[in-house]
Amino acid sequence: MTKTLIKISTLEEYINFDDGTDKRYELENGVLLEMPPGTGKHEAIITLLLVRFFLEIQKMGLPLQPCPNGTEVLTNKQPRRPDICVITNQQAQSIESTSAILKTAPPLLVEVVSPESVDRDYNQKTSKYAVIGVIEYWIVDPLKNKVTVCLLDNDSYKQTVFTGNQQIISQIFSELTLTAQQVLSA
Secondary structure (H helix, E strand, O other): OOOOOOEOOOHHHHHHOOOOOOOEEEEEOOEEEEEOOOOHHHHHHHHHHHHHHHHHHHHHOOOEEEEOOOOEEEEOOEEEOOOEEEEEHHHHHHOOOOOOEEOOOOOEEEEEOOHHHHHHHHHHHHHHHHHHOOOEEEEEEOOOOEEEEEEEEOOEEEEEEEOOOOEOOOOOOOOOOOEHHHHHOO
């Protein structure tokens, strides 16, 4: 069976695209890529991180909000749908009554790697997120049992890999006490 490529020319076409299904898509180089549903493990990791980020935001009194994978980020006129966006209150207000596509870089993004997203999460999104100025980008990889935290340094990322019982060090959530194992065993 051959999949038909769906070409989209503009952001407006992407926003208004409806194929009559509940399928989720991401736009890449003018072509819609179907984003299959995550595994139960994938969703458990996202849920754990959303809860932990929310608790840190409350504890530290930060003007931030964690958002699940319905919020998109515009990278070079191409929207990306990370698994988690941690956005500012101003960004939340900017998408309150419109499509949830951010036109400014959120402070923190998280991608949970799945077999079909390895190259996108490690290579394509890493360079795209750095260019738009995302301060902190987490790549949670249950396939290789590691969490990579990318911190923006000028226009590229310095990456630190956390495994096992190593505590994840976050610039945004400086008081976070969470190990790679805790995340990966969600």
